[in-house]
Amino acid sequence: MTRILIAEDEERIVSFLEKGLRAAGYTTLAVSDGIDALSLARDDSFDLLILDLGLPGIAGQEVLQRMRSRGEQMPVIILTARAGVDDAVRGFEGGADDYVVKPFRFEELLARVRVRLRGAPAAESAVLRAGDVTLDLRTRRAAVGERMVELTAREFALLENLLRHAGQVLSREQLLSHVWGYDFDPGSNVVDVYIRYLRKKLGADVVETVRGMGYRLRTDR
Ligand code: CA
Numbered sequence: 001m002t003r004i005l006i007a008e009d010e011e012r013i014v015s016f017l018e019k020g021l022r023a024a025g026y027t028t029l030a031v032s033d034g035i036d037a038l039s040l041a042r043d044d045s046f047d048l049l050i051l052d053l054g055l056p057g058i059a060g061q062e063v064l065q066r067m068r069s070r071g072e073q074m075p076v077i078i079l080t081a082r083a084g085v086d087d088a089v090r091g092f093e094g095g096a097d098d099y100v101v102k103p104f105r106f107e108e109l110l111a112r113v114r115v116r117l118r119g120a121p122a123a124e125s126a127v128l129r130a131g132d133v134t135l136d137l138r139t140r141r142a143a144v145g146e147r148m149v150e151l152t153a154r155e156f157a158l159l160e161n162l163l164r165h166a167g168q169v170l171s172r173e174q175l176l177s178h179v180w181g182y183d184f185d186p187g188s189n190v191v192d193v194y195i196r197y198l199r200k201k202l203g204a205d206v207v208e209t210v211r212g213m214g215y216r217l218r219t220d221r
Contacts, residue, residue: 002117003045006030007037007063008052008079013102016177017050020106021113034058041067043074048116050109051096052079053087061087061094068095075116077109103183107157130166131221133206135159142202149201154179158194162207162217171214191215 004021008014009032018028029046031037034057041049041063049067053060064076078099080088088099098112126138132145135156142149142159151159157179162170172191176184184190195207195215208216 002047003027005046005049034063038063049076064094105181106178128163130219166217167219169210169213169216
């Protein structure tokens with residue numbers, strides 16, 4: 001079981017992170033200040049720390065410095081507001097492994113988490129597949145059977161999300177938060193618009209509409 005410690009004081013970001021990381025199969029624990037973060041951040045209890053720089057108690061930067069000075073090697077991904085990017089870059093000198101600028105898409109954070117947890121060569125296949133739809137994460141190419149399909153970055157992210165949950169129903173809200181990020185207006189119809197784009201490119205029956213619930217990528221084509 002891979003355990004991730006989240007040190008973040010903004011509740012909606014914590015719930016956004018916990019939902020997404022748990023859905024991706026990780027165990028999470030969240031703390032909202034730097035004092036708790038520092039006391040829990042021990043190599044033997046967590047595999048990775050997601051650390052907000054602007055934490056009450058002890059600031060993220062100092063949490064990181066104290067961890068590294070007591071010899072802890074746990075990977076750390078910093079979360080920072082755009083105005084704090086300079087601090088985040090300084091975070092690398094303080095021993096951070098990566099940083100993500102708020103607001104961020106969940107997939108962006110998840111990709112970094114996966115990279116940091118992957119000490120050994122990737123166990124995960126680079127090609128996602130369901131029915132005759134394939135998506136190569138390395139070359140960033142999609143195909144239906146033998147036919148190659150050009151996707152925009154957002155279409156790619158949406159298809160990746162659907163493929164990772166092929167056969168399951170994903171609600172608009174889930175897709176919105178996974179692909180567009182937590183700052184997106186929940187009343188937006190952008191998910192429906194992009195599902196239409198995907199259907200146009202991949203075939204109308206690739207994504208099913210489950211009335212009142214959301215969308216499902218078919219696995220039986
Ligand atoms: Ca904060």
